[in-house]
Amino acid sequence: MDQRDPLTIGETARRAGVTVPTLRFYESKGLVHPTRTAGNQRRYPRHTLRRLAFVRAAQRFGLSLEEIRSALDTLPRDRPPTARDWKRLSRTWHDALQERIDALVRLRDTTTGCIGCGCLSTTSCPIYNADDHHGDEGPGARLWPSALRRN
Template identity: 60%
Template sequence: MGDVHIEGGPRAILTVGDVARRSGVTVSTLHFYEREGLIHSTRTAGNQRRYKREVLRRIAFIRTAQRIGISLAEIRDALGTLPAARTPTRHDWERLSAVWRDDLDRRIRQLEHLRSDLTDCIGCGCLSLGVCALQNPRDEHGREGPGPRFWED
């Protein structure tokens, strides 16, 4: 099925299949995004979903944010800052990505730290190592309970 011609001109309203094909996500992902409040659709009299064409940019925004490690909750919060749930613009992306920059920098530092210590350290505690000469001599942090201790800054 091709794009649906609805009031507002050709391609103004898309079926779920059209959106899935054009956005590169599955229909089930679209349904999930909708349940999570990330995108919105209207329903036909036959209860079929219809999307405004602008949803494609919103999905691109969601997918890009996910690729850089932003959680769906943070993406939903960010999209919620847009007036009348409109489609994000380049200015919106610049503003929101600046907010996420500090978190990304923190994660980059964590990964660099992990890469440097990967051979000798696995987070002190995550496998109940008796001694970690790097950060946990005499298993001092093992008394704090199970799990890694040095993954966060």
């Protein structure tokens, strides 16, 4: 691990724009990996700031912490990632992100016809669920995601 001027937890949180509890939470999820001093204080290598920027950006794009952790696990812990490391990581997400973009476009284009008018037609609405017969399929939306994939 790069030991040049490791950062304290407070300095790391401040520079990353997160709270100290958030940084501890990210550590508990395996997103960042501090070392400990002889007095058991956390110290973060400076390249942790890049990882945290990546986490915040990925969250804004709707990726789960598990997806983010899996991606970050492909990066080295003992040195700052190279451009090649970042490029390899981003390739793994390209298709998943494109699917999300396409789904969001379909959502945008289909909700104006249904929710925009408020009709919730029993003959043409893709989310109508007469007599709650989809309740047996489990929690959450059942028809809406599939309607988005079909369009």
